[in-house]
Amino acid sequence: MKAVFAPRVLAGALLLALTASVAQSGPPPVVRWAEGAPNATSDNKNGMKVEGLKSDDLQLFVAISDLKETQYNRLWVEVSNHGKAPIDFNPESAVLLKGDKGIRAEVSDKAAKSIQKYGEAKAQELSSAKCTNMIATQCAPNNSQMQESKQVQSFTSQQSQWLKDNAIKQKTLAPGESEQGYIAFKKDKKAAEYILRLPVGTETFEFPGLSAENKPPSYDNL
Secondary structure (H helix, E strand, C coil): HHHHHHHHHHHHHHHHHHHHHHHHCCCEEEECCCCCCEEEEEEEEEEEEEEEEEEECCCEEEEEEEECEEEEEEEEEEECCCCCCEEEEHHHCCCCCCCCCEEEECCCHHHHHHHHHHHHHHHHHHHCCCCCCCCHHHCCCCCCHHHHHHHHHHHHHHHHHHHHHEEEEEEEEECCCCCEEEEEEEEECCCCCEEEEEECCCEEEEEEEECCCCCCCHHHCC
């Protein structure tokens, strides 16, 4: 009896270990925001809708808004570690979902450079002479065009630097530690409603119903 029973016990133990291993390697649990849920909050601050979501170890607050006169939206995020172990946070893992399509978070330095280059191109376009006759030597930008060109370059340079200064960075949060800042996302071609999906540590947080106007820069119409 003992000779037959031992292999069965061993086989059972191996099966349990395999099952546990598969469970641990599966997709991370999803914590989803829902109106009225005890772990979800909603508030309006400075004209922005701020949503909060809490799990056993984490608390997140998010709000989306326009990064004016750029090709980007900005997502404000505050993440707090209420657990007993360090938690990894990578803002570049965030994605805005719309149907079966997604907009991935931009690398903040890359987005800032893109904003800077866009401003330089528009400034150059404004300061270029617009000839109304065939004699090019008589063409020159007027004072109004030159002034607007400088304003465009100055403002987009400020927006680029603002993103560099305020972007939230990849970090390991110690127990009790919080971090906040902004994540940049390329704008869609028209207003849209998204689901934000943001993995943090071993969990994935989802915020449905984030609305963005996706206003294009007004300089695009110049």
